[in-house]
Amino acid sequence: MDKSLILALDFTDKKEVFQFLNRFEDEKLFVKVGMELFYQEGPSIIYDLKEKGHDIFLDLKLHDIPNTVKGAMKGLARLGCDLVNVHAAGGKEMMEAALEGLEAGTPAGKNRPSCIAVTQLTSTSEEQMQEEQLIRVPMEESVLHYAALTKKAGLDGVVCSTFEAKSIRQLLGYSFLSVVPGIRLQLDDIQDQKRVATPAYAKSEGASAIVVGRPITKSSNPLEKYIEFKQSWEGAHQ
Numbered sequence: 001m002d003k004s005l006i007l008a009l010d011f012t013d014k015k016e017v018f019q020f021l022n023r024f025e026d027e028k029l030f031v032k033v034g035m036e037l038f039y040q041e042g043p044s045i046i047y048d049l050k051e052k053g054h055d056i057f058l059d060l061k062l063h064d065i066p067n068t069v070k071g072a073m074k075g076l077a078r079l080g081c082d083l084v085n086v087h088a089a090g091g092k093e094m095m096e097a098a099l100e101g102l103e104a105g106t107p108a109g110k111n112r113p114s115c116i117a118v119t120q121l122t123s124t125s126e127e128q129m130q131e132e133q134l135i136r137v138p139m140e141e142s143v144l145h146y147a148a149l150t151k152k153a154g155l156d157g158v159v160c161s162t163f164e165a166k167s168i169r170q171l172l173g174y175s176f177l178s179v180v181p182g183i184r185l186q187l188d189d190i191q192d193q194k195r196v197a198t199p200a201y202a203k204s205e206g207a208s209a210i211v212v213g214r215p216i217t218k219s220s221n222p223l224e225k226y227i228e229f230k231q232s233w234e235g236a237h238q
């Protein structure tokens with residue numbers, strides 16, 4: 001991936017987003033638009049961010065019957081985002097339909113957005129997964145199972161935690177993306193995240209990219225904090 005620190009713009013509206021981004025001046029970022037922002041602002045937020053030259057991960061985590069996901073992805077492909085996602089728990093047929101939709105919706109001469117699948121949310125602990133989802137295997141086994149299924153469906157990679165990134169790379173190869181949220185510096189509050197690591201550790205475990213939100217967006221000095229995260233990531237080896 002070109003830029004490997006993805007900044008989660010979990011804001012309520014466009015005004016807040018652009019006030020926040022003003023601090024970064026002309027830097028071209030890789031930003032993530034999630035449900036909170038997209039459900040308020042709709043496609044126009046994607047067009048506006050694109051116009052400023054940012055790369056965009058549209059994180060709507062689709063999970064529905066294959067036909068519905070295919071139709072939704074066809075529309076999302078037309079927006080011009082770079083990366084989209086689904087839940088791997090929707091199954092192989094649903095993930096294949098997502099790709100078909102993306103291919104059908106991508107305008108001629110443009111690249112299809114990359115598509116990744118969420119394996120187990122980084123806000124889920126192994127204990128919660130076992131008790132609430134009745135998945136009676138270790139977290140790593142569940143994540144690897146979903147990652148292998150995602151690759152079989154032809155998608156480009158997964159969302160996982162730092163703790164599974166190395167095994168995914170060993171099992172599924174270097175070109176299969178592992179996008180890793182749940183990223184914090186040593187003293188940061190982990191909030192609702194459960195499987196958390198530093199940027200440097202995520203990189204050393206083989207993550208392709210990291211996703212960071214609140215530690216930067218809620219900081220009193222977002223630009224300084226962004227640079228700290230970037231330095232931690234860039235200073236580590238894979």
Ligand SMILES: O=C(O)c1cc(=O)[nH]c(=O)n1[C@@H]1O[C@H](COP(=O)(O)O)[C@@H](O)[C@H]1O
Binds near residue numbers: 034085120122213
């Ligand atoms: O798909 C995601 O981006 C995602 C998957 C996951 O397992 N965990 C996770 O935290 N995310 C997203 O990554 C971002 C993390 O935000 P912070 O916890 O504020 O750094 C949020 O926007 C989440 O929606």
